[in-house]
Amino acid sequence: EAQAPRKRGLAIPAGIGRSDFLQALEELAQTLGKEHVVLNDQPLEDGWLIYELEPNTHDSYMIMDGEETVSSACVHPGSVDDVQLVVKWANKHLVPLYPISMGRNLGYGGAAPRVRGSVVVDLGRRMNEILDINPDDCTCLVEPGVSFYALYEEIKKRGYTMWVDTPDLGGGSIIGNTLEHGVGYTPYGDHWSTHSGLEVVLPTGDLLRTGMGALPGNNTWQTFPYGFGPISDGIFSQSNFGIVTKMGVALMPDPGGCESFMYTFEREDDLLPLIDIVRPLRIANLLENVAQIRHSTIELAVSGLPRSHYYQSTGPIPEEVLQSHLEATPLGRCSWIYYGTSYGPENIRKYKLDIVHREFTKIPGAKRIDPQTLPKDHYFWSRARIAGGEPDFEELSYMNWVPNGGHLGFSPVSPTRGLDALKLWKIAKKRHDEHAIDLFIAFCVGLRELHMINLVIYDRGSAQRREAVEKCMRSMIDDAAEQGYGEYRTHLLFQDQVARTYNWNDNALMKFNEKLKDALDPNGILAPGRCGIWPERYRGRDWEI
Numbered sequence: 077e078a079q080a081p082r083k084r085g086l087a088i089p090a091g092i093g094r095s096d097f098l099q100a101l102e103e104l105a106q107t108l109g110k111e112h113v114v115l116n117d118q119p120l121e122d123g124w125l126i127y128e129l130e131p132n133t134h135d136s137y138m139i140m141d142g143e144e145t146v147s148s149a150c151v152h153p154g155s156v157d158d159v160q161l162v163v164k165w166a167n168k169h170l171v172p173l174y175p176i177s178m179g180r181n182l183g184y185g186g187a188a189p190r191v192r193g194s195v196v197v198d199l200g201r202r203m204n205e206i207l208d209i210n211p212d213d214c215t216c217l218v219e220p221g222v223s224f225y226a227l228y229e230e231i232k233k234r235g236y237t238m239w240v241d242t243p244d245l246g247g248g249s250i251i252g253n254t255l256e257h258g259v260g261y262t263p264y265g266d267h268w269s270t271h272s273g274l275e276v277v278l279p280t281g282d283l284l285r286t287g288m289g290a291l292p293g294n295n296t297w298q299t300f301p302y303g304f305g306p307i308s309d310g311i312f313s314q315s316n317f318g319i320v321t322k323m324g325v326a327l328m329p330d331p332g333g334c335e336s337f338m339y340t341f342e343r344e345d346d347l348l349p350l351i352d353i354v355r356p357l358r359i360a361n362l363l364e365n366v367a368q369i370r371h372s373t374i375e376l377a378v379s380g381l382p383r384s385h386y387y388q389s390t391g392p393i394p395e396e397v398l399q400s401h402l403e404a405t406p407l408g409r410c411s412w413i414y415y416g417t418s419y420g421p422e423n424i425r426k427y428k429l430d431i432v433h434r435e436f437t438k439i440p441g442a443k444r445i446d447p448q449t450l451p452k453d454h455y456f457w458s459r460a461r462i463a464g465g466e467p468d469f470e471e472l473s474y475m476n477w478v479p480n481g482g483h484l485g486f487s488p489v490s491p492t493r494g495l496d497a498l499k500l501w502k503i504a505k506k507r508h509d510e511h512a513i514d515l516f517i518a519f520c521v522g523l524r525e526l527h528m529i530n531l532v533i534y535d536r537g538s539a540q541r542r543e544a545v546e547k548c549m550r551s552m553i554d555d556a557a558e559q560g561y562g563e564y565r566t567h568l569l570f571q572d573q574v575a576r577t578y579n580w581n582d583n584a585l586m587k588f589n590e591k592l593k594d595a596l597d598p599n600g601i602l603a604p605g606r607c608g609i610w611p612e613r614y615r616g617r618d619w620e621i
């Protein structure tokens with residue numbers, strides 16, 4: 077994989093001189109330990125292989141000038157005391173910090189800070205303990221460096237039968253993903269809703285515990301998320317109001333079996349009736365997990381073969397070319413694929429699956445694919461593992477689609493209604509066509525809402541393609557907002573734009589966030605600009621993009 081040469085040298089945070097900054101780092105190294113303060117002055121590792129390296133220097137999926145979001149240094153605190161020490165140090169020297177858990181937030185900014193020259197606080201490197209697993213309550217308490225995979229392994233090692241809900245890629249941090257409102261695919265797929273209790277270092281260095289954690293001697297921190305008084309947890313997710321050092325998570329007991337299933341639908345227009353069929357089944361919990369409805373082009377991309385294998389010209393892949401390739405796969409010709417899973421013992425599953433079959437096959441041409449007919453390396457089995465609580469890494473095979481593949485996520489939410497899904501899909505389609513980008517659409521079905529997950533895949537080596545995806549993203553965000561749709565999460569570089577779309581009543585929400593920011597972080601040191609929230613010291617000074 078390529079290494080990008082540095083053109084701009086070491087990134088020093090704005091407002092502090094180079095030698096003052098280096099001296100301040102020296103001071104920090106004396107208390108934290110030399111080996112735990114690492115200058116970011118080496119060539120920047122590029123590419124998705126970096127996923128395995130726990131990247132903590134920059135965004136390896138750069139779209140604009142990659143050196144714009146590069147850190148100056150990375151520190152590795154080993155304890156909560158260390159985190160507090162780093163925060164106090166940052167306040168003293170007015171150095172922006174950017175906390176990450178494991179930095180694997182691929183497609184949304186990776187480990188990159190929003191402000192060039194920030195010091196990355198890599199929590200996961202040394203604070204990676206599973207502090208508690210409670211098989212009676214089915215809960216656990218983890219530190220930032222605990223990945224879905226590590227928790228899964230530990231539960232297995234201890235012989236427990238509880239499940240971990242994992243996102244598409246199991247190597248990321250549980251805390252990092254939950255704070256970003258990430259989703260997984262078992263019935264516990266909404267990660268934020270299954271967390272209980274946070275421990276937070278505030279931007280001034282004070283330490284607090286939320287919920288029942290505020291009551292000394294409690295044994296309910298992980299079982300009752302609310303405690304007494306306002307629920308403060310929410311302000312620490314998708315924000316820059318604190319550094320989370322511990323989090324409680326509910327674990328799902330083994331339901332006594334599970335079974336994944338797949339249906340294909342012939343026509344693109346089937347999306348509308350399909351989603352209207354899915355809605356009541358999902359709300360009634362007959363469809364029990366966060367399922368995915370994927371457009372069939374994805375079937376080609378997850379094969380791991382490049383686009384050029386399927387189609388040599390530029391522009392959208394013609395329908396007939398797509399279908400002729402699909403014909404050669406076990407799915408056959410189709411436009412949409414539904415990946416779902418049913419839970420419980422066989423007789424219980426059968427009851428639910430029969431209803432699903434009856435409802436799905438109301439759509440002419442709907443076809444259940446018998447999993448037994450699929451080869452062992454088919455992508456279906458990757459989805460089945462994830463829906464059964466087993467972490468997986470298959471999803472990365474997407475990145476072979478173009479040379480130097482990188483991705484961004486466009487992720488608006490809508491109610492689970494066919495018309496809404498159709499509108500969002502059309503927005504994405506129009507803008508992708510305009511910029512000659514292949515369209516990869518999956519709808520993740522939450523309880524009452526859809527996340528449309530649109531992976532925008534591009535060649536990172538081409539400045540022209542990077543510009544095209546940026547334009548495409550910016551217009552989709554605006555188009556969606558115009559029709560009343562907003563993103564649930566976005567890449568660092570679009571966070572200002574997305575935050576601006578949530579502007580009801582003269583930006584009342586952002587004004588509230590800014591008030592909180594200024595009160596909690598008077599020096600504006602913590603992750604300035606994250607999620608569009610800028611501290612007073614930065615506001616109106618051309619930082620917003």
Ligand code: ADP
Binds near residue numbers: 220
């Ligand atoms: P993952 O490894 O799960 O992909 P990251 O560590 O990249 O997650 O976290 C995603 C984003 O969430 C980070 O860029 C950061 O802004 C925020 N974040 C992650 N962990 C913490 C934390 N412990 N405290 C505060 N913010 C965090």
